[in-house]
Amino acid sequence: MxxxxxxxxxxxxxIQSGELPPGTRLPPEPQLAAQMGLSRSGVREAVKVLExxxxxxxxxxxxxxxxxxxxxxxxxGLGVAVELLRDDTLLEVMEVRRxxxxxxxxxxxxxxxxxxxxxxxxxxxDMRAAADDAEKLIQFDxxxxxxxxxxTGNETLTSLLDGLSGRTLRARVWRGLIExxxxxxxxxxxxxxxxxxxSRDQLLAQASALIHVNTSEAxxxxxxxxxxxx
Amino acid sequence: MxxxxxxxxxxxxxIQSGELPPGTRLPPEPQLAAQMGLSRSGVREAVKVLExxxxxxxxxxxxxxxxxxxxxxxxxGLGVAVELLRDDTLLEVMEVRRxxxxxxxxxxxxxxxxxxxxxxxxxxxDMRAAADDAEKLIQFDxxxxxxxxxxTGNETLTSLLDGLSGRTLRARVWRGLIExxxxxxxxxxxxxxxxxxxSRDQLLAQASALIHVNTSEAxxxxxxxxxxxx
DNA sequence: CACTATAGAGACGTCGGACGTTTGGCGGCG
DNA sequence: CGCCGCCAAACGTCCGACGTCTCTATAGTG
Numbered sequence: 001m002x003x004x005x006x007x008x009x010x011x012x013x014x015i016q017s018g019e020l021p022p023g024t025r026l027p028p029e030p031q032l033a034a035q036m037g038l039s040r041s042g043v044r045e046a047v048k049v050l051e052x053x054x055x056x057x058x059x060x061x062x063x064x065x066x067x068x069x070x071x072x073x074x075x076x077g078l079g080v081a082v083e084l085l086r087d088d089t090l091l092e093v094m095e096v097r098r099x100x101x102x103x104x105x106x107x108x109x110x111x112x113x114x115x116x117x118x119x120x121x122x123x124x125x126d127m128r129a130a131a132d133d134a135e136k137l138i139q140f141d142x143x144x145x146x147x148x149x150x151x152t153g154n155e156t157l158t159s160l161l162d163g164l165s166g167r168t169l170r171a172r173v174w175r176g177l178i179e180x181x182x183x184x185x186x187x188x189x190x191x192x193x194x195x196x197x198x199s200r201d202q203l204l205a206q207a208s209a210l211i212h213v214n215t216s217e218a219x220x221x222x223x224x225x226x227x228x229x230x
Numbered sequence: 231m232x233x234x235x236x237x238x239x240x241x242x243x244x245i246q247s248g249e250l251p252p253g254t255r256l257p258p259e260p261q262l263a264a265q266m267g268l269s270r271s272g273v274r275e276a277v278k279v280l281e282x283x284x285x286x287x288x289x290x291x292x293x294x295x296x297x298x299x300x301x302x303x304x305x306x307g308l309g310v311a312v313e314l315l316r317d318d319t320l321l322e323v324m325e326v327r328r329x330x331x332x333x334x335x336x337x338x339x340x341x342x343x344x345x346x347x348x349x350x351x352x353x354x355x356d357m358r359a360a361a362d363d364a365e366k367l368i369q370f371d372x373x374x375x376x377x378x379x380x381x382t383g384n385e386t387l388t389s390l391l392d393g394l395s396g397r398t399l400r401a402r403v404w405r406g407l408i409e410x411x412x413x414x415x416x417x418x419x420x421x422x423x424x425x426x427x428x429s430r431d432q433l434l435a436q437a438s439a440l441i442h443v444n445t446s447e448a449x450x451x452x453x454x455x456x457x458x459x460x
Numbered sequence: 461c462a463c464t465a466t467a468g469a470g471a472c473g474t475c476g477g478a479c480g481t482t483t484g485g486c487g488g489c490g
Numbered sequence: 491c492g493c494c495g496c497c498a499a500a501c502g503t504c505c506g507a508c509g510t511c512t513c514t515a516t517a518g519t520g
Binding site: 004008012015016022041044045048049053055069070071074075077078080081082083084085086089092093095096099100103104107154156157160168 | 234238242245252271274279282285299301304307312313315316323326330334337384385398
């Protein structure tokens with residue numbers, strides 16, 4: 001299990017060392033193969049791995065390029081990983097969100113612009129308007145939290161929290177919320193976060209975010225308990 | 231760009247749906263190929279991607295198995311991703327640590343056992359003893375923070391913070407620390423964290439962790455400034 | 461009967477070549 | 491000058507072959 005993995009390591013290290021900066025075009029696969037001492041098949045596996053990690057961008061008929069290496073790309077894999085976690089570790093994910101999301105929201109309160117606030121207010125309205133459509137609720141909920149965190153200007157933070165709130169996890173929470181007739185209450189929690197942000201009140205934003213995550217965690221527990229017993 | 235990616239998605243979805251629980255053995259590659267309607271080459275690329283994501287475990291001469299899907303495995307990729315981030319985004323990573331690590335340390339103060347404290351105290355002693363060996367300092371520093379966070383019992387949280395403190399990033403910070411004759415001061419900061427944990431004082435632990443991350447961030451800034459200008 | 465050494469089957473690792481499909485650019489034509 | 495079509499280049503996919511490693515069942519041994 002050496003040749004292909006060596007190739008992966010080699011390419012990765014060339015990128016990390018700056019030898020292959022973002023945007024660089026790699027040599028054609030046959031040449032790359034010769035250069036690294038293995039067959040084209042092996043190179044293709046290596047390239048595929050790096051492509052799936054959003055490190056390389058393969059354009060059919062053209063060539064293979066190094067991506068921008070932006071956090072939003074490289075941290076994309078976190079989302080897929082979280083989607084594969086087993087039920088009994090989802091509460092761990094929620095605990096991380098409980099620690100991180102309030103802090104991030106607090107930071108957002110300090111950095112938010114008026115335009116950002118308008119965006120978030122709009123999403124909140126959309127959410128109220130879609131109170132009967134589970135699918136849309138999840139979509140606006142995702143947009144709400146993403147937009148709030150994005151106002152911190154920290155792309156790494158945003159990508160991490162996006163990944164931690166994978167679609168499946170969110171869907172489960174909302175399933176619980178709706179079946180428990182708690183959707184309205186949860187929308188109010190979003191409103192509370194919005195108001196705190198509007199006042200640029202860091203501590204209040206932090207507190208309201210914590211309360212919100214706590215609610216989500218509680219409903220996740222009920223959903224998990226139900227699916228474990230039933 | 232469909233066949234291989236479809237295969238990846240298919241396998242992943244079979245795992246996520248529970249059709250292929252942890253430990254399951256996959257059919258041999260030729261059979262898997264027939265079953266998914268593509269050649270063995272394609273299957274191999276798909277398997278390789280999932281292997282690199284620690285979703286599959288390929289044992290030569292034996293077969294391919296689904297891993298335990300433990301957070302420590304699936305989140306391993308985060309570390310590799312962080313290693314590839316460009317210099318100008320490392321400060322974003324530090325900001326995330328600034329938000330998350332104090333909270334995690336505070337939580338650790340609540341959950342730490344006496345045995346855990348002994349372990350951490352030991353690492354602290356090791357660190358003082360190795361004050362002249364940069365390599366060992368980095369190693370004990372890593373162990374210190376890892377052990378502290380691990381006492382929360384949250385494997386997901388631990389893996390995330392481990393990933394955010396990649397080896398390269400740590401090495402750069404320590405390079406700055408040592409060149410700036412601040413190694414001793416930093417060890418004292420670890421001592422402060424240790425004392426706070428020992429008192430089971432959540433807020434104090436939180437505060438001392440924040441101060442520590444702040445110091446690291448400051449030194450990272452100087453290192454980055456130097457390498458950018460020089 | 462229990463244990464060990466060994467041979468074989470099964471599975472992944474690697475290679476080489478061939479052909480299809482797509483892309484991008486060059487050159488001719490209007 | 492601009493548009494269109496052709497062609498070389500590069501990735502996508504497939505096939506078949508052979509090497510190497512594991513596990514296991516089997517035969518042999520004490």
